[in-house]
Amino acid sequence: MRRRNRRGWRRWINGPSIGAILIALFVLAPMYWMLASSFKTPSNVGASPPQYFPIPLSTAGYRAAFNDGFGGFIMNSLIVACCSTALVLALGTFAGYALGRLPMRGKYPIMVSLLMISVFPEIAVIAPLYLIMRDMGWLNSYQALIFPYTAFNLPFAIWILRNYFLGISMSMEESARIDGAGSFRTLWSVVFPQVRPGVFTAGVFTFTACWTEFLMALSFDFGKKTIPVGIASFGAQFTVPYGAYFAASVVAVVPIAILVLVFRKAVVSGLTSGAVKG
Amino acid sequence: MATTEIPARDVAAARKPAPSRRARTSNRHYARVGWGFSSPALVVIGAFTIFPIIFAVVLSFENVNVTAAGFSLQGATVGNYHDMVSSGLWRHALWFTTIYTVVTVAVELALGTIFALVLERLSGGRGIMMALLLIPWSLITVISAELWSYIYNPTYGILSEIWHAVTGGSAPNVLGYPLDATIALMFADVWKTTPFVAIIVLAGLVMIPTEMFEAAEVDGASGWKTFWRVTVPLLRPTLGIAVLFRVLQAFGLFDLPYVLTGGGPGTSTQSLAMLGYNTMFTNIDFGPGAAVAVSTAVIVLILCLVFLRAFKQQVGKETISA
Numbered sequence: 001m002r003r004r005n006r007r008g009w010r011r012w013i014n015g016p017s018i019g020a021i022l023i024a025l026f027v028l029a030p031m032y033w034m035l036a037s038s039f040k041t042p043s044n045v046g047a048s049p050p051q052y053f054p055i056p057l058s059t060a061g062y063r064a065a066f067n068d069g070f071g072g073f074i075m076n077s078l079i080v081a082c083c084s085t086a087l088v089l090a091l092g093t094f095a096g097y098a099l100g101r102l103p104m105r106g107k108y109p110i111m112v113s114l115l116m117i118s119v120f121p122e123i124a125v126i127a128p129l130y131l132i133m134r135d136m137g138w139l140n141s142y143q144a145l146i147f148p149y150t151a152f153n154l155p156f157a158i159w160i161l162r163n164y165f166l167g168i169s170m171s172m173e174e175s176a177r178i179d180g181a182g183s184f185r186t187l188w189s190v191v192f193p194q195v196r197p198g199v200f201t202a203g204v205f206t207f208t209a210c211w212t213e214f215l216m217a218l219s220f221d222f223g224k225k226t227i228p229v230g231i232a233s234f235g236a237q238f239t240v241p242y243g244a245y246f247a248a249s250v251v252a253v254v255p256i257a258i259l260v261l262v263f264r265k266a267v268v269s270g271l272t273s274g275a276v277k278g
Numbered sequence: 279m280a281t282t283e284i285p286a287r288d289v290a291a292a293r294k295p296a297p298s299r300r301a302r303t304s305n306r307h308y309a310r311v312g313w314g315f316s317s318p319a320l321v322v323i324g325a326f327t328i329f330p331i332i333f334a335v336v337l338s339f340e341n342v343n344v345t346a347a348g349f350s351l352q353g354a355t356v357g358n359y360h361d362m363v364s365s366g367l368w369r370h371a372l373w374f375t376t377i378y379t380v381v382t383v384a385v386e387l388a389l390g391t392i393f394a395l396v397l398e399r400l401s402g403g404r405g406i407m408m409a410l411l412l413i414p415w416s417l418i419t420v421i422s423a424e425l426w427s428y429i430y431n432p433t434y435g436i437l438s439e440i441w442h443a444v445t446g447g448s449a450p451n452v453l454g455y456p457l458d459a460t461i462a463l464m465f466a467d468v469w470k471t472t473p474f475v476a477i478i479v480l481a482g483l484v485m486i487p488t489e490m491f492e493a494a495e496v497d498g499a500s501g502w503k504t505f506w507r508v509t510v511p512l513l514r515p516t517l518g519i520a521v522l523f524r525v526l527q528a529f530g531l532f533d534l535p536y537v538l539t540g541g542g543p544g545t546s547t548q549s550l551a552m553l554g555y556n557t558m559f560t561n562i563d564f565g566p567g568a569a570v571a572v573s574t575a576v577i578v579l580i581l582c583l584v585f586l587r588a589f590k591q592q593v594g595k596e597t598i599s600a
Contacts, residue, residue, distance in 0.1 A: 095318075097315060151322050249425070268477060271474065
């Protein structure tokens with residue numbers, strides 16, 4: 001990190017700060033456009049030339065979105081994402097511990113296979129899963145998404161958690177054992193608390209992935225639409241759908257943006273774990 | 279159980295020559311515990327990823343008949359692959375997906391590196407900037423696709439307005455021409471994903487020891503020279519990871535063209551994943567659809583192995599097996 005000591009106005013107005021403002025504009029301008037358009041009146045959404053500021057403010061887009069069952073899409077997304085995240089964390093923590101700390105044969109091939117599965121294109125499993133779920137009567141049910149989401153997000157979660165388990169010290173675990181705590185108690189009260197940041201990282205990543213997933217939700221669950229499928233299907237039902245699109249988009253973006261911003265450190269550590277930890 | 283327990287680190291040490299009987303028993307005990315702990319996760323992963331992948335390969339070599347009652351396999355065939363390879367649609371989708379991947383990843387890598395260099399030199403407010411960069415990353419792709427379709431709209435889109443203000447003419451219908459639509463898709467992708475690349479590169483950048491730059495400065499190297507001779511070589515592992523993730527992700531491209539262009543105009547922006555989806559769900563042709571899906575997966579697998587190899591050679595095996 002090279003930081004020059006700048007004085008006077010140069011402290012505030014310099015190359016990097018101007019660059020940062022340009023980057024912020026690049027990121028925020030389309031987001032502003034979405035927010036502004038969500039509050040335009042139905043006729044102003046389609047105005048030409050476009051309105052730069054949503055005056056008068058209108059909530060017609062929001063009402064249209066919720067009249068078309070957007071509340072139900074949110075419920076579906078929440079149920080699927082929460083169940084999948086809970087399953088991933090429950091299964092992933094034990095697997096991460098085992099693959100990180102216990103002497104198992106074949107750990108290396110398992111970890112490499114997990115790495116490959118985590119980048120595998122979803123389209124490869126759509127045909128078989130659709131046909132099997134159709135035979136089992138699983139289509140348009142929550143479990144049709146919860147199980148595939150759990151399976152697709154577990155590999156990354158196991159990698160993250162394993163890295164954390166490798167990084168913590170053994171001494172506390174040993175002294176807990178000497179004090180006579182059983183295996184499960186040791187794990188629960190001594191080992192797991194130390195990997196809490198890893199659990200947050202894995203949890204935020206899984207939740208975000210489930211919240212944004214489109215292809216499987218579109219293929220398996222047209223009866224129980226999640227938010228992305230619901231928003232994509234608005235078009236057929238509205239004369240001027242953009243107002244409802246953007247209102248729905250703002251509602252869908254806010255919770256995930258808050259989640260990501262609150263757990264910013266966890267997310268950044270997850271994104272960069274590949275680069276930093278290998 | 280408590281009597282035979284010894285810490286796992288000692289267990290690992292005991293695996294080396296001549297372990298005592300006690301250590302061997304407990305080693306086996308811990309291995310059993312390990313399999314017990316990891317098998318629920320591995321079973322779920324196997325049932326919902328590995329088994330379907332194998333089954334997809336089977337389907338791609340079958341005449342699959344789908345009726346209201348269920349599906350049946352009606353004999354092995356290589357016809358699905360034969361038809362696929364000789365179909366102009368598949369070849370175009372392969373070409374489009376490849377070009378799209380190469381161009382977007384190259385642009386995102388260059389732009390993301392510039393972003394990271396700017397943010398690294400920033401004297402304050404880097405936390406806020408990182409938070410900003412996370413917003414497009416966490417955005418649902420379907421939403422960003424709707425947003426860009428609104429921006430690109432020829433009648434009331436802001437792009438037409440800007441075009442009109444700058445050139446005086448009326449803007450073309452961006453999504454109406456194959457080349458324009460491709461560029462429009464790429465731009466939307468660059469907007470959403472460059473921040474992700476910037477975060478990864480920034481993390482690599484702050485890990486480079488300051489002395490490296492000081493030494494270059496003492497030697498009188500120019501900023502440009504320092505960048506190419508010091509920064510880029512030291513960043514190479516980081517950039518490698520960013521490229522790997524981006525290439526594999528871009529190759530599975532589906533959401534963005536599905537919503538933004540519908541693969542159009544015509545089938546000019548149809549990606550491999552979209553072609554697979556349309557073959558399965560529009561034409562109800564699961565055998566040929568599976569063949570397209572498997573072809574996508576095989577290409578990704580090959581890319582993955584090539585990357586892993588290149589990566590291993592670069593930074594040594596311990597980075598992957600650590």
